[in-house]
Amino acid sequence: MPFINEILNYSSLSIVGLEKNTGKTECLKYVLKRMPVDSRRIAVTSIGIDGETVDQVTRTQKPEIVLQQGMFFATSEAHYKLRRLVSELVDVSDENTSLGRVVTAKALTTGKILLSGPPSATGLIRWMNQMQRIGIDLTIIDGALSRLSSASPAVSQSMILATGAAYSANMNTLVQKTAFIVQLINLPLADEKKRNLFGPLDQGSWWLDADGTLNPLSSATSLSKHIHFQGMERCSTIYVAGALVDGFIEKVRANKDLRQVEIVVKDFTRIFVSPQLFRLFLKAGGRVTVLQKSKLIAVTVNPVSPTGFVLDSDILCQKLSEAIELPVYDLLKN
Amino acid sequence: MQLKNVIDSPCGLRFILQKLELQSGFARRCLLDMEMLTDADAIQESYGVLCHFARFLADTDHVRISTLLFKLQGVKDIRTTIKNLEQKATLDDIELFEVKHLAILAVDVKKLLRQHGLDQVVEVPDLDEVITILDPDGLKIASFYIYDSYCEQLKDLRIQMRQHPEQNDQLLLEANELELGVRADLSKQLHHFAPAIRQALLALAHIDISLAKAAQMHHMGLCFPVISTDGTSRYEGLFHPQVKDALESNGRSFQPVDISYGLKPTLITGANMGGKTVVLKTLTLCQYLFQFGFGIPAAMVTIDVKSHIFFCIGDEQSVEKGLSSFAAEMKNIDAVIKASRNERKLLALIDEPARTTNPTEGAALVAALLKVLADADMSLILTTHYDIEPGDARCLRVKGFVDGVMDYSLVEVHDGEVPHEALNIAQALDIDSQWINLAREIINKNERIL
Known part of the structure; x- marks a missing residue:
């Protein structure tokens, strides 16, 4: 996949979903699976509680993601205890979330974890800086474009946007709405x-x-x-x-x-x-x-909406790609 | 009395604490939980420690100081973990990590202190054995997991996990059982060290606090006090750091004052805007700073140790309690009188008592207050605008306007007569002249009648 190589040009990446079920987690899994852990040190976290991902009652509803051996990750204490891999703790932060403090660890085997992370923008930036200090080449943030979240994905150097039928079931509306977000992401920096x-x-x-x-x-x-x-x-x-x-x-x-x-x-x-x-x-x-902008690397689409409605993947990719002048991928299809 | 109980005293203690550059939140909590020192030896000892750290800051190069400060930033509040350890609970990975992290910090800080001969000043217990337990491979890094070398079986399982990731779920279950056993064993070994770990945590906070206080003394120009042995407190070049800051940011300067007081009541009179309230605030602040072991904002001081400090500033209405300003003030002063009957070594600073009522009753209340408190074992300092008979009290007066400039210094006078400068000051403030002139006419008329 071409955009994997482009990601490696930046020191941070956020993966942003425009709506639930637009395939953000699929995209994250896809990227993590293809990261060259032998040559790069990778760390991954998520932007805190964004209102959509963590079930406060069962506390475990969030999808698990697979980490490769050698990757660093930050998650909450509660999620750390549920990890399904061997990992070495490297830091416990002072910052508290509703799921306990944020801990950072290194995966010593391949395995699954639940991801949560710093709840605030300052906490996220502090974590990213800390990762840089311990020699991490690339931090990946499972970002949410939610008004509930105080941490903005724009703190990362690069970004992948996940959109899909869940955002709008009408193809033209979906293309227009996504194109508008892309226009905003691509706004120029002030001097x-x-x-x-x-x-x-x-x-x-x-x-x-x-x-x-x-x-x-x-x-x-x-x-x-x-x-x-x-x-x-x-x-x-x-x-x-x-x-x-x-x-x-x-x-x-x-x-x-x-x-x-x-x-x-x-x-x-x-x-x-x-x-x-x-x-x-x-x-x-x-x-x-x-004042702050991320380089938008690619847009991914999930043509399937949670209500069962399916858009034609090829036409969607083509239309969207024309509108935003950027590559668009349907990761499940490829 | 803990520091956190008095931090919002109107004397301005919060300002000092806000300007204190502590490295960890835990040190701040420890400082706020500190009990006020009421024993001269304990105060002496705390200044002894502070003195060592002040010298360290003055004599040591910047890089070494920063290294130590950086280490102290890593201190976290792990008292819950230590408590679990004391109660023989099995710690989880995060708790074991915390213990290891603290032990490595403590050993590093101790080493740094030893290089500067400070290891005897604040004693950090040896936690080398704790590190050995939690660092079986001798890697000397502050990360932690249940290392392979704790258990051969675990090691084999993990090798299998790496070779056959598809069987991970089953293998993990087995590994988790083994890890649990290792954790229980580690916790058992660490149990004996719980008191030393706790002491190390508190020692690191103590070092942080002492360094911050020493740095603050340098930045704010604070001085070390001498502990008084004769019940008298003497201040030379006294200033209020917050007021000084505010004045200086407006391009003005603070005029330091000299003042002393003993066990006889002291009555301060003087013109409005003559700095009487600021003097009381500063004296209260200094007494707290002294008994919590901070530097004192003055050029030279001798301070008497007190057991209780009362600061009644008068204009605090208590809306929640439904009290008027007069009632709130009366209650506060009442507390002073009650305490004076049972307690020893009190300090009470009362700003313009009974100011909100009529001058006849007000003056009577103040004069009577002086009499009621005359025999108590206390230092009492009162400010007032009322003309009262001072009795045994020592009278100080703000010099006031001299050639159109306010001179804030205090001079000793032998009567309680109050200056009549309110109208001049109002005039200097450019208050409506019709009002002020009319007031002047009324005074002249009254004086003629008398």
Whole structure:
């Protein structure tokens, strides 16, 4: 498979499913099985509890994945105790999840484990840095594109997106919706000066005037209805630390002076704007850039929906590939 | 009295703790759980340790200090695991890992301390044998699993598992049984070391805390105190770190003050904005810092050890308890009076008692308070705006406005007469002139009538 080699060019990869049953876990299994463990040190984890994967009652509902001997993995204490392989513990973190602390271990035999992981973005970044320190070449994150998750998959250098009939059973809708997410993932990075300027700002909305002076926006949150853009004739850039929503874009569009404005957000997961409005904004000359972005390596599809509906895999792959100009794979079929 | 009970005292203790750069969360918990020291020898001893670490920080190169700090960052709270060990439970892999991790840290830290002659200052028990038990192959790395060398049979099973992965499920079941036996055996061996492991954990936290306190002394310009033997506390160049910080960030500076007090009541009077409350806050803060073994924000100090510290700042309304500010204050002072009848070596600092009521009754309450507490074994410091008969009390007054500039230093005076500067200060604050002038007229009229 061509994209396996491309993955190895990056030091981190997240695998993101657009919906349950879009084949994210299949994709993860597929990638893990093909990783060259003899030449690369690989570590794998999952983004905490994302609301879809862990059954809080039985605590074991999550699918097991197979690790090759020599791979490192991070999971919760509760899941670690259920492992079905021999492994060597290398770290127990201070960070608590509802399933206990996050532990990191090395698989000494091939076998199955249940994956869970750091519950927060900072915890995930800390873990990734820690893995780098102990000489790991590639960290793989089982990511969830869920609003419940505070950890964004955009912290990884590269990304694979899993989509499928579960996301939409109508092929055209599925292609359009997926293409929009791909468009967001591929948004350009803000220039370095702006990344350094906005990076430390965790809250609020800000704007830059033509001289590069940073000013806070009138309202504290970008969600507010009362936000207004008076006295911003010389505004070149707006930075939104939180979520970018329809209402905000509409207010920006309503202001003549802001037609050509550049809106900067943390990463693509912060954008909650409808595709139509987003395109109108860009068409009128506006720009949206991000502080953090991942290289989208490939898109995988699962043409089978959990309700039993099946899309034609070949046509789906072809249509989607045309729309996003990226390779699209149906892993089960291949 | 634990540190966590007084951390939110209005004297500003939390600020000091926030600025304390501890390496582990466990050390912070230990510090917050620390009992206030009320024994002069214990305080002396804690400053002795602190002194060694202060010298270590001053004399040692940056790399070595960072190495030690980095080790201390790895300390985790494994008291639950130790408790399990003490109760002869069989530890699981994660718990065994924790014990091994701590043992390796303790041995490393001990080695570093020995290089600087500090191993006698804080004693870290020897855990080499613990490492030997948990590191049968002598790999000296802080990772853990049930090693092959614990059990020949297990080793064979694992070889089979690698050769025949398809039979893993059956083989794992057998291996799990064997591992369980090894864990039970390891836990039994480790049981004897439980007290030493616990002591090592606490010693590592102690080192962390001492290093952080020593570093803070350097950063904030704090000093080592002398323990008073005559019941008198003497401060030279006293300052409040939080207020100083706030002033300095506004481009202003803090004027340090000198003050001393003994077992006779001390009455502080002075103009509004003369820093009376700040003096009380700072004295309270210093007393706590002293009895929890921190550096003291002053140039030179001698402090008397107290058994109880009361700080009544007055303006705390207790909404939850449904008390007005006056009632809350009365209750607080009542607690001081009650304690003064049963306890010894008290320190009470009371800011403008009875300030929220009318001057006639207020002044009477303050004068009576001085009398009621006159014979108690306590140091009492009061601030007030009321004109009262000081009796035996020593009177200090804030110098106040001198040539239009506030001089915050305290001078000893021999009467309790209070300065009448409120109107001048209000004027300096640019308060509505019609109001202030009218007040001045009213005062003049009253004085004429008298």
